[in-house]
Amino acid sequence: MSPLNPITQNISGIRERIREACARSGRSLEEVHLIAASKTQSSDVIRQAIAEGITHFGENRVQEALEKWPMLKKEYPHVTLHHIGALQSNKAAEAVALYDVIHSLDRKSIGEALAKEIEKQQKKIICMIQINTGEEPQKGGVQPSDADALIRFCTNDLRLDVQGLMCIPPADVPSFPHFAFLRELAKRHALPFLSMGMSSDFENAIGFGATHVRVGTALFGER
Numbered sequence: 001m002s003p004l005n006p007i008t009q010n011i012s013g014i015r016e017r018i019r020e021a022c023a024r025s026g027r028s029l030e031e032v033h034l035i036a037a038s039k040t041q042s043s044d045v046i047r048q049a050i051a052e053g054i055t056h057f058g059e060n061r062v063q064e065a066l067e068k069w070p071m072l073k074k075e076y077p078h079v080t081l082h083h084i085g086a087l088q089s090n091k092a093a094e095a096v097a098l099y100d101v102i103h104s105l106d107r108k109s110i111g112e113a114l115a116k117e118i119e120k121q122q123k124k125i126i127c128m129i130q131i132n133t134g135e136e137p138q139k140g141g142v143q144p145s146d147a148d149a150l151i152r153f154c155t156n157d158l159r160l161d162v163q164g165l166m167c168i169p170p171a172d173v174p175s176f177p178h179f180a181f182l183r184e185l186a187k188r189h190a191l192p193f194l195s196m197g198m199s200s201d202f203e204n205a206i207g208f209g210a211t212h213v214r215v216g217t218a219l220f221g222e223r
């Protein structure tokens with residue numbers, strides 16, 4: 001592969017920025033997972049990222065992921081696949097079969113559908129609860145006022161393996177208050193993972209404790 005391959009360059013640039021952000025905030029590099037947000041990217045492009053050592057990928061649509069990942073997972077069993085897009089209950093069976101981590105658990109009905117499938121398929125799935133920190137009607141995520149109840153329900157009643165929280169801050173405002181809110185909520189529930197930060201703000205998110213940054217454009221280029 002040519003050293004001028006843009007994905008190669010992008011990945012090394014992002015890794016450097018993650019290293020610097022960790023150094024600035026006194027965090028260890030091992031705490032921060034880079035998830036390549038690979039929606040709309042072809043399997044060949046994904047293979048290039050895997051060749052550069054990327055081991056975490058995030059997909060948004062179950063249907064699209066089903067077209068790429070059964071084959072890719074056979075080729076690269078060490079890769080961890082994350083679901084970062086909206087999830088419908090009627091896709092729970094496919095999602096549980098395909099993914100390792102689900103970031104978008106945002107209502108009881110999805111939690112129930114996932115718990116049922118996890119039991120049936122005897123699979124281990126890590127869950128994160130998506131919080132609509134900006135209270136935007138068009139966006140997924142539980143409202144902040146309902147977050148405590150949903151976290152408790154998924155953890156205590158459904159016995160899901162809830163490990164963290166996820167948010168997608170509004171596009172047009174500074175994201176740091178959203179990151180700070182998510183960090184406090186996770187702390188209150190003793191949840192270790194924070195899925196926050198995208199191409200435009202992942203360094204900032206790391207400063208606020210992100211353990212999973214989801215980077216698409218900065219890694220693969222404009223979609």
Ligand SMILES: *Cc1c(COP(=O)(O)O)cnc(C)c1O
Nearest residue numbers: 037084198199214215216217218
């Ligand atoms: C596409 C996507 C990302 C990555 O966004 P970029 O701005 O391209 O880095 C992160 N999180 C979610 C949920 C996404 O859908």
